């Protein structure tokens with residue numbers, strides 16, 4: 001069986017190529033050498049840095065899919081910051097979001113546009129998606145509330161949502177913006193995403209939803225080292 005020269009683990013003939021594209025030990029060596037980490041010699045580092053400026057919002061976002069859950073979020077909307085932190089913490093993404101939006105109007109544009117940029121960042125960071133698990137399902141409770149996320153990193157954007165929120169507003173966040181955010185995310189990430197919530201407290205319902213999608217996206221983003229190439233009978237996603 002072939003062995004990875006960076007981490008000394010053994011893999012199948014099919015899996016060694018997939019493994020070496022993402023090998024964490026190899027990433028560390030490249031880092032120590034102070035070299036540019038992005039897609040060097042076939043090494044895939046799943047990071048993206050995006051900016052987007054419109055008349056309504058100005059957003060700077062940095063994402064590392066294979067992070068440690070470090071979040072640095074400032075959107076001017078307190079509860080939304082808390083939700084993005086939960087998404088990053090439970091998905092183990094390193095995520096920095098700095099957004100300046102027209103929150104004097106309301107929270108709509110800022111939340112929608114962060115969803116767009118976050119979706120584009122995941123899409124860019126996944127790259128050719130070789131070796132990814134692709135599918136995931138998560139049900140996450142928070143006290144009386146339960147949220148679910150069923151998803152496919154398919155390249156075919158789709159969003160469906162079932163449920164209602166028990167209060168219209170959570171602090172400075174309008175509850176109905178939660179599904180709107182994940183719709184923007186799914187459409188720009190190229191993800192098929194089905195979500196639902198039920199509960200009696202909107203804070204719990206929204207927070208469970210962000211955690212469920214974060215966990216689900218992390219599950220589906222993991223690398224299956226038995227697989228060579230993209231997980232599709234068509235050969236690409």
Ligand SMILES: [Zn+2]
Nearest residue numbers: 004006007023
């Ligand atoms: Zn290795």
